[in-house]
Amino acid sequence: MRLELKDTSRFKDPANLTWDRYMTIQTRERERYLAEKATIPEDVLNFKHVSPRYLSNAVEQFANNYYSEEAATRYIGTAAAHAPFEELKKCCVFQFADEQRHLEMDREVFDRAGIPERDWLPAWEQPGTTCRFFRHLLELEDAVEIIVKANFVAEGAAGPGTFAVLADGAEARGDRLSAVNHHSRVRDETRHISYGRALTKALIDENPSNLDVIQKWQDQCLRLFVEVNKGGHRRAWWEGFLASYYKIALPLGLKKTYPLG
Numbered sequence: 001m002r003l004e005l006k007d008t009s010r011f012k013d014p015a016n017l018t019w020d021r022y023m024t025i026q027t028r029e030r031e032r033y034l035a036e037k038a039t040i041p042e043d044v045l046n047f048k049h050v051s052p053r054y055l056s057n058a059v060e061q062f063a064n065n066y067y068s069e070e071a072a073t074r075y076i077g078t079a080a081a082h083a084p085f086e087e088l089k090k091c092c093v094f095q096f097a098d099e100q101r102h103l104e105m106d107r108e109v110f111d112r113a114g115i116p117e118r119d120w121l122p123a124w125e126q127p128g129t130t131c132r133f134f135r136h137l138l139e140l141e142d143a144v145e146i147i148v149k150a151n152f153v154a155e156g157a158a159g160p161g162t163f164a165v166l167a168d169g170a171e172a173r174g175d176r177l178s179a180v181n182h183h184s185r186v187r188d189e190t191r192h193i194s195y196g197r198a199l200t201k202a203l204i205d206e207n208p209s210n211l212d213v214i215q216k217w218q219d220q221c222l223r224l225f226v227e228v229n230k231g232g233h234r235r236a237w238w239e240g241f242l243a244s245y246y247k248i249a250l251p252l253g254l255k256k257t258y259p260l261g
């Protein structure tokens with residue numbers, strides 16, 4: 001199943017970025033991030049005050065953060081290489097730079113927490129993580145399919161609400177570095193979601209029958225994500241995840257894959 005936007009003028013980058021504008025935004029974001037990080041005392045940054053139990057439980061979350069970003073740099077690089085028109089390619093290229101920054105922020109968490117690198121991948125490959133979903137994305141080559149599945153569905157779901165929950169949870173347990181990372185990443189992810197949504201909407205506006213394919217892609221993605229709900233043990237997270245996605249998907253005519261509540 002391949003979708004093509006025939007009239008590419010239907011897609012406009014909602015952030016209206018140019019190289020100059022992007023550099024300005026990203027420089028400002030980086031300065032804001034470094035300023036927030038500078039308020040955290042060194043021993044707190046180095047996880048000296050969290051409970052040992054927190055750290056052993058958090059390795060899985062650290063791996064979900066780190067490897068999702070690592071996957072994102074790779075699949076959005078593929079999308080940039082295969083983008084069917086310039087305006088879309090430009091969005092992918094700027095996102096590529098964002099995801100690399102997120103990846104480095106998450107690597108620092110693992111390093112400061114003193115988690116040996118050999119433990120990172122096994123933590124992500126165990127059941128109940130985002131691994132299966134992102135490995136699916138990494139098999140794709142079509143830019144449109146990657147952007148609809150990754151930016152619209154996955155980032156749309158793991159949007160501002162979900163990252164706020166993760167940030168609050170980390171902060172409450174004394175993990176201020178993860179909290180600052182989540183707040184910073186979400187400011188970029190919001191931009192990734194909006195161009196993913198703009199592409200999805202353009203595809204549906206141009207040809208309403210594209211909706212059937214997008215519905216199939218959505219169903220496939222959410223089914224790959226459901227294991228992260230751990231059989232209902234992370235219900236608050238899962239419902240927040242679905243709710244943020246449905247908020248952008250239902251107005252475009254998509255139907256729920258899983259009911260809510």
Ligand SMILES: [Fe+2]
Binds near residue numbers: 098099189
């Ligand atoms: Fe990211």
Ligand SMILES: [Fe+2]
Binds near residue numbers: 072155188189192
């Ligand atoms: Fe992103």
